[in-house]
Amino acid sequence: MNILPLIERKKQGSELSADELSWLCTEFVARRVPDYQMAAWLMAVRWRGMTAAETLALTQAMVASGATLDWSDLARPVVDKHSTGGVGDKTSIVLVPLLAAAGLAFVKMSGRGLGHTGGTLDKLEAIPGFRVDLDLAELRAQVERIGCALVGQSPALVPADGALYALRDVTATVDALPLIASSIMSKKLAGGAETIVLDVKYGSGAFMPTVEAARELARAMVEIGEGAGRRTRAVLSPMDQPLGETVGNALEVREAIDTLHGRGPADLWTLTLELGTHLLLLSEQAPDVEQARARLTELRDSGAAAAKLAELVEAQGGDPRVVDDPDRLPRVSHIRMLEHEGPEQWVAAVDAHAVAEVTLELGAGRRVKTDPVDPAVGVRLRAKTADQVARGEPLAEIHARTEGTAAQAAERLRQAFRFTTEPAELAAGEKEVIGG
Amino acid sequence: MNILPLIERKKQGSELSADELSWLCTEFVARRVPDYQMAAWLMAVRWRGMTAAETLALTQAMVASGATLDWSDLARPVVDKHSTGGVGDKTSIVLVPLLAAAGLAFVKMSGRGLGHTGGTLDKLEAIPGFRVDLDLAELRAQVERIGCALVGQSPALVPADGALYALRDVTATVDALPLIASSIMSKKLAGGAETIVLDVKYGSGAFMPTVEAARELARAMVEIGEGAGRRTRAVLSPMDQPLGETVGNALEVREAIDTLHGRGPADLWTLTLELGTHLLLLSEQAPDVEQARARLTELRDSGAAAAKLAELVEAQGGDPRVVDDPDRLPRVSHIRMLEHEGPEQWVAAVDAHAVAEVTLELGAGRRVKTDPVDPAVGVRLRAKTADQVARGEPLAEIHARTEGTAAQAAERLRQAFRFTTEPAELAAGEKEVIGG
Numbered sequence A, B: 001m002n003i004l005p006l007i008e009r010k011k012q013g014s015e016l017s018a019d020e021l022s023w024l025c026t027e028f029v030a031r032r033v034p035d036y037q038m039a040a041w042l043m044a045v046r047w048r049g050m051t052a053a054e055t056l057a058l059t060q061a062m063v064a065s066g067a068t069l070d071w072s073d074l075a076r077p078v079v080d081k082h083s084t085g086g087v088g089d090k091t092s093i094v095l096v097p098l099l100a101a102a103g104l105a106f107v108k109m110s111g112r113g114l115g116h117t118g119g120t121l122d123k124l125e126a127i128p129g130f131r132v133d134l135d136l137a138e139l140r141a142q143v144e145r146i147g148c149a150l151v152g153q154s155p156a157l158v159p160a161d162g163a164l165y166a167l168r169d170v171t172a173t174v175d176a177l178p179l180i181a182s183s184i185m186s187k188k189l190a191g192g193a194e195t196i197v198l199d200v201k202y203g204s205g206a207f208m209p210t211v212e213a214a215r216e217l218a219r220a221m222v223e224i225g226e227g228a229g230r231r232t233r234a235v236l237s238p239m240d241q242p243l244g245e246t247v248g249n250a251l252e253v254r255e256a257i258d259t260l261h262g263r264g265p266a267d268l269w270t271l272t273l274e275l276g277t278h279l280l281l282l283s284e285q286a287p288d289v290e291q292a293r294a295r296l297t298e299l300r301d302s303g304a305a306a307a308k309l310a311e312l313v314e315a316q317g318g319d320p321r322v323v324d325d326p327d328r329l330p331r332v333s334h335i336r337m338l339e340h341e342g343p344e345q346w347v348a349a350v351d352a353h354a355v356a357e358v359t360l361e362l363g364a365g366r367r368v369k370t371d372p373v374d375p376a377v378g379v380r381l382r383a384k385t386a387d388q389v390a391r392g393e394p395l396a397e398i399h400a401r402t403e404g405t406a407a408q409a410a411e412r413l414r415q416a417f418r419f420t421t422e423p424a425e426l427a428a429g430e431k432e433v434i435g436g
Helices: A003-012 A019-028 A033-047 A051-061 A092-100 A120-124 A136-146 A159-169 A177-189 A211-227 A249-260 A264-280 A288-301 A304-315 A351-360 A403-413 B005-011 B016-027 B036-046 B050-061 B090-102 B120-124 B136-146 B158-171 B179-189 B211-227 B248-259 B266-282 B288-302 B304-315 B352-362 B403-414
Strands: A078-083 A105-110 A148-152 A195-202 A231-238 A334-339 A344-351 A380-381 A394-400 A417-420 A430-436 B077-083 B105-110 B148-152 B193-200 B233-239 B336-340 B347-348 B378-381 B394-400 B417-422 B432-435
Touching: A003 A019, A003 B036, A019 A033, A019 A051, A019 A159, A019 A380, A033 A159, A033 A177, A033 B005, A033 B036, A051 A177, A078 A092, A078 A177, A078 A264, A092 A105, A092 A148, A092 A249, A092 A264, A092 A288, A092 B179, A105 A120, A105 A136, A120 A148, A120 A211, A120 A249, A120 B105, A120 B352, A136 A148, A136 A304, A136 B266, A148 B403, A159 A177, A159 A403, A159 B120, A177 A211, A195 A211, A211 A231, A211 A430, A249 A264, A249 A304, A249 B211, A264 A288, A288 A304, A304 A403, A351 A380, A351 A394, A351 A403, A351 B148, A380 B005, A394 A403, B005 B016, B005 B036, B016 B050, B016 B158, B036 B136, B036 B158, B036 B432, B050 B158, B050 B179, B050 B211, B077 B090, B077 B179, B077 B266, B090 B105, B090 B120, B090 B148, B090 B248, B090 B266, B090 B288, B090 B304, B105 B120, B105 B179, B120 B148, B120 B248, B136 B148, B136 B304, B148 B248, B148 B304, B158 B179, B179 B211, B193 B211, B193 B266, B211 B432, B233 B266, B248 B266, B248 B336, B288 B304, B336 B403, B352 B378, B352 B394, B352 B403, B394 B403
Parallel strands: A078 A105, A078 A195, A105 A148, A195 A231, B077 B105, B077 B193, B105 B148, B193 B233
Antiparallel strands: A231 A430, A334 A394, A344 A417, A380 A394, B233 B432, B336 B394, B347 B417, B378 B394
16 A cells, blocks of 8 residues: 555545545554654645545544553443643542542543643642552552542544544644544543543633534534444533633642532532543433433532542642642642722633633733742632622732732723623523534 | 744635745745645645735746756747647757847757656757756856757756645645746746747646646736746647657657658648747747738748758767657667557547656556656557548558557557547637737
């Protein structure tokens, strides 16, 4: 086989066979297909797209490029979840111990943050001592023992994804929808879960700007999951403002802990409950929505879920006392309050992208991969969309290292808020479920 | 500047500026832009195309990548011609001495053959001793002295074209129309002619399959030429069967010589006369079509054009006696006649592609760049479209090295002919002229 006819045919819009895609993936990973030919093929895919069969075949070839996890000897049903990301999304830190407390096995592999995207790993590392780099033997032992793990993506799994992503990143082909779907799903398939729930966000604070794009991505991912014999469901939800109140690593961990204690923001708990319910139903661990929700709420209220998080933190080398005493998390000395300056008004919108940008400036994220991350800095929103605010009432807390950076951040953060003189409503946005 | 936004914007279908294209070309030639990024950009160009302004800017950037020829101190008007190629096209070998005999300067740089495309250089090298690799100083001296040259593309001119073409060749982006136009025209512009006539063929024997594609390419090239201040005109003509009677290096040189002596095939002389007329008119060396045609015919009939070819052959180290005694050209010992087997019929079509394939098999061309070329082998068609043939009458001569290869070629060559029981007509095809 030779790549040139494969580029040619994809360029013409033809469908490639599973054998051809498998060959292409294997040869690329083995570095027998040069980058320049793969780059041309990637741009042709960005142009012509891929059929569901092609996307599945490529994903399976990517999975075959490395190790896969097999949990079939585990007594618990194994579930997994992926979110396409959003500003302030700390759902995994709530959802993983909650579902593990419900008796499921939940092995969640996550990534680091770059640019506007916060990374679950960076958040977890705000917990003193917490290790995200378990090897596969450690991971298996921990999951057998406590039923869950929150770790970094293992380099042994899907090496093709790293190689392909690195090339997509420098050839303007990151935004090819079937390649996004296969990248995400290859890691889910290799992770070995039987049940996969996908949280696909759309809107100004999300990776996918429109509901149409989110729906297309969700369908592509569900088709891959189902094609590979996994129970797969995607939930589409709007995201125009940050999730919860906090953006910043330790602040978000604290909010996740608060949520497990029943004192977190409503939107975070609502999303956690929704995704958890789908996971219980899809893995046949609850008979209906009501019983699933009741069970998860009871695991929160009993403290079982918080206790599971403490177990997880301890298993991964972190200080489990943070779960009962979140003040042990890294904190800054300067907290500046941003106050509302106008007359009494309603918050019409909080621009998630702008909040992320301010948080990045404070040092909570990375502009380039090698940037260090400050665990303590960030933003806590005190007013969100549809909230009424009077003059002098708080809009947000800025957690910064110095007065100077706090003052600078305050000016920029103010621009993230839009106000209205009429009562503003939160767009409810009927949730759309695909697959399963 | 950085290539990534340029790939991104071309992918989105935006227009790049002249400065951006100039930067891209310069950095690519300097190897500061990696092949994989250029490959992605090339595929984006294949997808989105380029505007006339972009195509001109890229072409001028390519020209600026190397040396350019300046003939402004020459007393004669300098003309050039390009043909998009066709099976059996030996027009340059007739046209160049004819126009030089008319007092114009004609510096024709040509390429070698690969696959189905015959190369003018390979044809010329069938003349014993003929050198195509003049350096720029030799070239200038010869043109000053005799007014013409038939040489290889100088590596000093447009190095960007070689670099870009090599990458296009392995990334399935050869067929991007603006890149074809800029590749051809960059070499014409660097060659320094004030007047350029483009012979754009379409049909089963041509590089462009349809008249629409040929017209689009012709327009793109004329826009570049005119945009760069050259008098440029393109002539579109159909090509479904080989041009003239012969395909093969020495056989084609002999046919070109015969045509200069007034005893060549009609279609070759007709095309030569047409292109020559455009060149005379466009360079303002003839007042009208009739006088241009009369002058060129008179230069043929007087022997002046043939004498100019002998001068050119001698100047480039070849044996000038071939012009009066073409038997001095390399010849094979086996000539096998392919005869018509059916009843009296008309030739409906001669598949140029199939004839080229047979000739390639005989050894006249290259499958890969390093293949040696046999100057003597080839095919001479004795019947062409619309000719009537009776049983046993000759269809073609096969000039081969052995009886075995001749027999094999005969079987395949027979498949190139299609017959009809009704008188067949040669599609006249109104010539379309673009530009000038």
